Each structure stands twice: as C-alpha cells, then as structure tokens.
Amino acid sequence: MSENININNNDIILTSRVRLARNLSDYPFVTKLNNEQSKEILDIFRNLTGDIKTSDNSKMSFIDLSSMKQYEKAALIEQHILSPEMMNENISRGLILSQDQKTSILINEEDHLRIQHMENGLNLYKCFEIANEADDSIESKVKYAFDETLGYLTCCPTNVGTGMRASVMLHLPALSQTNQIENLIHSLSTLGIVFRGIYGEGSDFKGHIFQISNQITLGVEEKATIELINTIALDIAKREKECRNKLYKANKFEFEDRIMRSLGIFKNAVKMTSAEALKLISDIRLGASMGIIKDIEISKLNKLMQDIMPASITKNYNITDSLERDIKRCEIIKNII
C-alpha cells in the first residue's frame, strides 16, 4: 500500500438528498386532518402519479401504505425512503416511488407532501434539480399553501420558507473514534447546520455514519442552502481524510490489524447482530477506502448496509426469529462479499 493515501470524497460521502415539504392550500395540516380528508389527499396524488415528471424519466408508482405490512414499511425506513412517522396508521398515508427508488414522494407524512430525491456521493445540485422538477409538475396540477412573504407554509414552523432540507450522509470513522464529533456538532450548529449520527446517539455512533443538513428554511435561497451544505460536506470529508492519514501514520500496523480482523470476522462469522455488522462494515469501508483492503468494492458495502438490516431481512427472506435473522445475515454477507 502507498504511504500517500488518496481517499476519494465518494468513499466518505455516501449519499446526498434534497427534500421539499409542501402542503395543499385547501386542506388543514396533517396534524389536524381527519381520516376522510387524508383519504381525499391520497386520492388526489394517486390520480396525479402519472403526471409527475422527473428529469431521469423513471416511472413512478403509487403505493397506499395501508396495503403494506409493517415490516415492509420498516424495510423502507431502513432504506431511508420512509420515515418512522409513516408507520403510524391513524390516517391514510401513501408513497410515490420511482423505479430506481431515488425519487420518493411521501403523502401525509408531517406535511401533505414530502418530495425527496437521493443520489450517491456528493450530488446535491442534481438532487435539487430532480426534486424541483417533480415539485413543478405537481404544482401545475394542485394549489400549494404558499405565502408571498414567508414562502411555502408547512405543518412545523421550522420548515416554513423553502420547505427544503438538503442533507449529506458521511462515513466518519476517524473523526468519530478520535472524539471530534461533539465539537463538530456544536460548531456546525452555530452555522445553522444540524449534524447527527444516523444509527445511535451520544458516544455510540454505530457504523460511524453521520448526516449534515440545513436547519434554516426561512429567508434563504434554495441554491445558497445547497451551496452551504455542499461546502460543509467537503470540509468535513477533508478533515476526515486528514484524520485517517494521521491515525494511519501514527500506528500503521495497529490500524491495519484492526481493519483486517474486522474483515476476518465479517467474512467468517456464523451469526451476527445488525449493530455488529454496521460496526464491521464501517471498518471494512475504511480499509477499502484506504487501499488496505483491495478486493472489496465500496458499492458492495453500500448494498450490504441496507441488506443486513433487520426489517430488510424479514421482508426479503420472511424471517422473523432473531437468531435465524442473525444467521441469515452472515449468509447474505458471504454471498455479497
């Protein structure tokens, strides 16, 4: 392995995502919807599905969430398509999903509409462009709750204005293991940036996966917000790279040993919890990113990060027993790696 490690940004930045919160002007916000109204809203968008255009021309499908089993919804939550809110069956909720699952529109989540688009790596501009096109095609058919001064009106005041949340998911094992996350959380909050762990909180950041997103939606331009998150993401990725190189140079063999042991366990274990799998994937991703592990593609690890999650296993293999799932998880790993 070269002593000069060249880590690609895309090894650190997993995904980019833009979400737009929108509401219909003729209905109360979701918290005040009765069941009848929630059904009407669902029907409006069911009928509109064919008209929603996305710039990648993928076909959109409408799903009434009442037709889905809870573990199927849980699997979509693990894939970051649904939010936990959507498990609640008190009103009618729906999902419009593109074939590649990159564009998803949540109906009657916290707002009547949550239009979101996800891309791999750092690609917020494309995410915004596609979400925006979907938004325009819907807006041409319905009347949004919009105020000339404030902008888009949303159920929660923190989304009023652009209604936009731009977020980037990052893999930060070096910053996390050297306890630099709490400081980053604090300093980014002063810039109106939310920085948080995806799995677990506090000192137990499982898998060392983090998300940054904008806090502010009022009185700002979408493009400026995206520019800000983009810049911050690149800055954090740079810090992570520097930290990795520093750790590696400080103790090369210690560093390689930990990664290779994780790989050994990952490939050989007979049963494994999802928490352990996330931890090991984090080490292996770090090793693959730094060239310590040469024969495992990062894309396979991205796939595994979804496939090893509990609800995904339940959905894909019809397994509900916890031990059986821990065993199946190891089979899935062996098949992909």
Next chain:
Amino acid sequence: MSENININNNDIILTSRVRLARNLSDYPFVTKLNNEQSKEILDIFRNLTGDIKTSDNSKMSFIDLSSMKQYEKAALIEQHILSPEMMNENISRGLILSQDQKTSILINEEDHLRIQHMENGLNLYKCFEIANEADDSIESKVKYAFDETLGYLTCCPTNVGTGMRASVMLHLPALSQTNQIENLIHSLSTLGIVFRGIYGEGSDFKGHIFQISNQITLGVEEKATIELINTIALDIAKREKECRNKLYKANKFEFEDRIMRSLGIFKNAVKMTSAEALKLISDIRLGASMGIIKDIEISKLNKLMQDIMPASITKNYNITDSLERDIKRCEIIKNII
C-alpha cells in the same frame, strides 16, 4: 456437517513421550558436580554419540550447549526438546538429538542423562521401546548408578526406581471451558497421575493444552506405568469428545460462530501475540477436529503451534523486537494456512 461427530483420538492426543533418568555411578549427582566433572561427563557422551542406537535408525548429533545462543535454546524449549533447566550455564551441558528430533538425550540436566523419545498421537509403547533401546546401547558402554532393591538412582528421590516419566499431551478445550480440569487434576492425583496445563496455570490454560504423566517411579514396572497412562489418556480423550458433542448439540450456532470467528481473525490479523495465537489455534483445532473447518489439516496446526512461539521466530527470522515478531507471526500463519 454431520450431527454425529466422529472425533479421532489423535485430534485430542497431540503427542506421547517417554523419558528415562539415568546417572553415572562414578560421578556425584548434577547438583554436586563441579565444572570439571560436568565437562568430563559431557565428553563421555560426546564420544559415545555414534554408538547410541535407536530403533528408527536415525542419525544422532551431539551439541555442546555452550555453543548455542540463549534464544536457540529457548526455541528448543518451546519444542519441548530442552527443559528450562538447560538455559542455566553454571556447568557444562549437552544434547544428543536424532535427525527427526524425536529422540533427545539431555546431558547434565537434573540427572546426568535424560533419554527421551516423542511420537505424535497416542504411542507410548513405541516411545518406551525406542528410549529403552537407546538406554541399552548407552548402558553397554557406561556404568549406571543402580541399586538392586531401589532400581535406578536419581538426583531427585521422586525419580528413583524406573527413572521413567511417561507423558501424553492432550488438547482439551471442551473440558477446560466447562471448568472440569480442576476436578480431573484432583481425582487423577489420587491415582498417582500428574495432570497440568502446558501453557499457563490456574484458570488461564492458554491453548487448552494439558499433560498427564506418572508421579510414581518406585516399586512399579515400566510397562504397568505405560499401560496406566495409556488408559487414562484414552479415558480423558473420551470425556473430552463427549463434552464437545454435548456443547455442540446444546448450541450449534454459538459453537460454530466462535470457531469461525477465531479462524477469521487468525487468517486476517496483521499482528498477534503468541498467547492469542495459542488461543485461536485451540479454537481452530477444535473446529477442524469436529469437521466445522474442513480445509485445514491438524498437522499444519501442530506445526504452527511450534512456529509461532517467540523464541522460534527469533531463531528462524533473526527478529528480537516484540512488534516485529507479532507481525512476522501473522505472516507465518498466512504462509502455512
């Protein structure tokens, strides 16, 4: 894997060994030898080397231990050829060694002569036969200290009589992990059998390798002693087998998981202490013996158990730094496995 596990005795019984303690009648015991006398004894056996016959007809070589470096002696201790006593340079000491290293004669250890022969698996009768032939060929040339009533006279009274120690080395991970060793030590001691861990004492039996040997040498026949140790070894091996099967049936996946994780770490680690290597070899040997691991021969593990020891690495690769040795240990493992 079959549910009916057929574990070979030789997977459990690593080696058999017979050692005969002998002294020359014309010299005081080793503890009272002056340096001059120790040199004379060394010369007697140096000159005798060519006459020592072993039934496997292997060529014997004489080594004056003062010509060996301390780490070379340490490596022979790790191979169970020398005893730690032989590191002491206060008097002249020597070693006569067969080409296959199975027959070794220690000169001026605790007694003037310690004639020993080692075989793989359970093979005490052959060990005795070969040690006995070597003994006879020496006895035809020198006068042993022998008493018609007591038998062979030895430096330590516990060896007087036959001067023979018959021992068997066993791998007992299941009995060890289920805390049955202490009870066995106690009950075997009442039969005049010494049962002890080879690496480490108390509850920390590294590698789960144990040795049984006879305590009694006075007023017994050699063949009866060998018969006794043979019977006890088979009995302990049977208990170990039953215990393995019971553990495996009680929790198949837990059992396999632990073994496969150990294999994963063993094959992938970048640095490893000898204590950890012994622990992992124990798990892998157990797995190979039970058919859980199919592609690793027990003979390779036997070789590794010697090759990964610190002094052996120092001797074979001229490495004295502890970290370098821990790294080389992993290379050795990867080369053999």
